[in-house]
Amino acid sequence: MRNARCYLLLIATTAACFAQGPSVVLVVGGADYSDAVSVGIPLGSIFTIEGSDLAPSVAQATGLPLPTTLNGLTVQIWDSAGSAVLGVCPLWYVSPTQVNAVLPSSLAAGTYDLSVSILTASPFGNIPLSTPRVQILATNGRFAPFTLGSRGFGPAVVQQYDSAGGPFLNQLTAAAPTGSVLVLWGTGLV
Numbered sequence: 001m002r003n004a005r006c007y008l009l010l011i012a013t014t015a016a017c018f019a020q021g022p023s024v025v026l027v028v029g030g031a032d033y034s035d036a037v038s039v040g041i042p043l044g045s046i047f048t049i050e051g052s053d054l055a056p057s058v059a060q061a062t063g064l065p066l067p068t069t070l071n072g073l074t075v076q077i078w079d080s081a082g083s084a085v086l087g088v089c090p091l092w093y094v095s096p097t098q099v100n101a102v103l104p105s106s107l108a109a110g111t112y113d114l115s116v117s118i119l120t121a122s123p124f125g126n127i128p129l130s131t132p133r134v135q136i137l138a139t140n141g142r143f144a145p146f147t148l149g150s151r152g153f154g155p156a157v158v159q160q161y162d163s164a165g166g167p168f169l170n171q172l173t174a175a176a177p178t179g180s181v182l183v184l185w186g187t188g189l190v
Helices: 002-018
Strands: 023-029 046-052 073-078 085-088 091-094 098-102 110-122 125-130 134-139 158-161 167-169 182-184
Touching: 023 110, 023 134, 046 110, 073 091, 073 098
Parallel strands: none
Antiparallel strands: 023 046, 046 098, 073 085, 073 110, 091 098, 110 125, 110 134, 158 167, 158 182
């Protein structure tokens, strides 16, 4: 009987080791890195989740519509009471430390909870693991341009076209001529 207890303890300890799970460190706007709680994330815009053990490896969406599950990972939006899932975010990119997703525009502006869930393989089968819920503020709109340094500040990403119609990025040393067509890259327009 003593050996049976030890065997059960070993199984419980092994299962606990596999159940470490993902964690979220911060949630910010995808272009300007604004805080998801104090400034908010515009509905329908790209946002970034940073953390650890978020996905088993790097994966990115290969086409439209964007998937709501990518590499076994999903991002769910819960009501502020945490009792119901109100939306699942389309995903652009997932990695062990970062997720880029789109906040569903079907939500209303307001306060929500966000969680990341991942299916993790173990000797006992796939175990769904979720992060603790993190509060976010969804807003109606706040345009944020992507920047050349990808840090949320500095020159914006502006695309222009040469005389043959080929695209290239506008630079401080290569301003667009008068009458040029420009494309400003950003997120958060409603």
